[in-house]
Structures are given as C-alpha cells and as structure tokens.
Amino acid sequence: MDEPLIEAKGLKKHFLAEKKTFIDSIMKTQLPVVKAVDGVDLAIAEGEVVALVGESGSGKTTLGRLLLSLESPTGGDIYFQGNKLDNKKTLGDLRKNVQMVFQNPADSLDPRMPIRAIVTEALSGMGLSREEIEDRFRRALSLVGLDPGTFAERRARDLSGGQKQRIAVARAIIANPKFVVLDEPTSALDASVQGQVLNLLSDLQGKLKLTYLLITHNIGVARYISTRTAVMYAGKITELGPTKEILNHPKHPYTAALFQAVPDIRRKQLIPPVGEVPSLVDLPVGCRYNTRCPLVKEKCRVSEPPLIVSGKVEVACWLYE
Numbered sequence: 001m002d003e004p005l006i007e008a009k010g011l012k013k014h015f016l017a018e019k020k021t022f023i024d025s026i027m028k029t030q031l032p033v034v035k036a037v038d039g040v041d042l043a044i045a046e047g048e049v050v051a052l053v054g055e056s057g058s059g060k061t062t063l064g065r066l067l068l069s070l071e072s073p074t075g076g077d078i079y080f081q082g083n084k085l086d087n088k089k090t091l092g093d094l095r096k097n098v099q100m101v102f103q104n105p106a107d108s109l110d111p112r113m114p115i116r117a118i119v120t121e122a123l124s125g126m127g128l129s130r131e132e133i134e135d136r137f138r139r140a141l142s143l144v145g146l147d148p149g150t151f152a153e154r155r156a157r158d159l160s161g162g163q164k165q166r167i168a169v170a171r172a173i174i175a176n177p178k179f180v181v182l183d184e185p186t187s188a189l190d191a192s193v194q195g196q197v198l199n200l201l202s203d204l205q206g207k208l209k210l211t212y213l214l215i216t217h218n219i220g221v222a223r224y225i226s227t228r229t230a231v232m233y234a235g236k237i238t239e240l241g242p243t244k245e246i247l248n249h250p251k252h253p254y255t256a257a258l259f260q261a262v263p264d265i266r267r268k269q270l271i272p273p274v275g276e277v278p279s280l281v282d283l284p285v286g287c288r289y290n291t292r293c294p295l296v297k298e299k300c301r302v303s304e305p306p307l308i309v310s311g312k313v314e315v316a317c318w319l320y321e
Contacts, residue, residue, distance in 0.1 A: 003082070004043035005211050006067055006179055010076035013037040013062050017281050032281045036062040038235035039076070041307070046178070049205060049212040051222035051243060053258065054232035057277045060215045061103075063232070064181040067213065068098050080179075099172035103184040105164035111157035115141075115167055118156065122175045140170040143207070144200060162193040166200065173204060179211045186221065198224045219258045223247055231255050234278055234288040241313025251315045253293045287318070295319060 017032040036059045044050050052060050065071045067078060069091055078085045080094045099122070102108035109118055120137050128136070138148040144166040156164055165185065172180055182201065186194040202225040205212055214226055222229045222243055229246045231239040231254065239252040250256045257273035275292035278284055284291050287300040299318050307314040308321055 002045040005046040007043040012075035051226035099177040109156035140174040
C-alpha cells in the first residue's frame, strides 16, 4: 500500500457506561466502561476508498469520529500525512483537510437556513472574498447535480431526501478536503435514490481525488465504490483486505454471516447473523465472536486472536493461525 494519508495505531475509545456522581468520586468507585473502539490499527492511503462494515453497535461511527478528531481517543495514536496528532498544529492541519457526511441529512441540515448559508458555512474563517465564496458555492452545487440559482435561497425543509443528501455532500466538498468520512450516507434514503447517491460519491471521488472512509452496516454497499473493506465487530477489526477478495471469499465466520443477510438473486432466503452483538461493557473472554460463531473451538473461548495474514487479507480468527 502507498504511504498512508491517515492511520490509526492501537486506537481506543472507552466511555463511562453511567454518569460519575460525587459519591463515586469520593469512594473511588470503578464504574463500568463501554469499549466502543478497543485497539484498532487501520491505514488509509491517499485516493483510496475503504469501506468499514459491521452491525449497529460495533464501533464504526466512533472510529470515524476519532479519525476526524471529533472525539478524543482514550489510547493509541492517529497520524495524518505522517504527522502524529498530538499538538495544536497537527490537529489544525487535520481539521482543514477533513469533512464528514452524516447518516441522516434531515438531522444534519438546519431546516431554517438557506442552502447557500448551509453549504458555505464550512468556508468561515478561511479569509475568502465574497466572490470566491460564491464561486465555490456554485461549483460545489454543480458538482452534486443541483442548479445553484434554483437552490441557493431554498430551505432544507423543502427538499427531498436525495436533494438533502446532495446538499450535505456539497457542504463536505466545498472546502476542498482530502479525507471524507461517509457515515451511512444512503441508509436514510429510498432504495431508488441510494444508487444515485453512491454513483455521485464515486464520481466525485474520481474528479476531486478524494479519500473516503465509507461506514455502512450493509456489506453489499461496499462493493460499489470501495477498494478495501474492513469488517468491524465489538470494537475491533476482524477482517481487512481488498473488497473483491472479501466479497468473493469471506474468511471470518462473522463476515460470512453478514453476507447471508444481503439480498441476492441466487438466494431465496435471507439469514441474519444468529445471536446478539455482545455488550461493549462486558465483552466475552477470548474471541469476541465466540458466543455466536458456528465454528468456535476451545482456544477461541480463552484467547483473543490477532489479525493473521491469510492470502490477500488479514483475519482475526484462530482458524487461520
């Protein structure tokens, strides 16, 4: 892989499961901890599209927010363009070059603001003239397939779901970022619109040389625009490799289970993964998937597997040691 644009090493994010009270502080009570992200290594090269897939509650969105410095890590390190994010300068450099497209555009757009104000908000503090801001606004809307003259003074509340998501994408690209986190960008849209938005994101990635982290619970979405796929389960990455390889030959039992739940013309019945995602407060000993895995063996219940190289992929499973 080329030199990473952004990289996580041993990244962790732990939250207190409940609010700490004054009495807890005095008594030094050990409160339960949610291990949302618990030791993730992930490197993303410039111009790459990495899909991050897994069920709800696996830690995908938290990982995305950590990479954008919207959350502070509990442990581990993040590097952007080779520089460790450990001071104001490196954090400032990161924030100038990253953006996020949120899951539900209806929640992320102010319904009362004009579209021009929503999209150009990302340019505040950049010292641009009014003419430069207007030029960037018109270009951003044109790139997402909307007419600037028609939409400039409209309100988000008056737009369709697909139009709102296009506005959200325009807001993300107007500041010329290098890295964009797409958090379930199609899950709130009608099926007929989802393909249009995925095609738009793919076109923009090529035209603007963007680097994407595409977060999705649907492993089938990864096939459309990603070059690599990382499968996340209970705060850790369980499989990582080229998207085509993982789609055609899933190695981890969890990845295979996710595929059984994806609609396919060759299958008559969808089979969702059995069991429930374990509590991030009380994780299983050993492999985190061992309570649901049909191929579990004794070692899986006592020892947590690292990512093991198997062919073109890395997989956290003792079957491949």
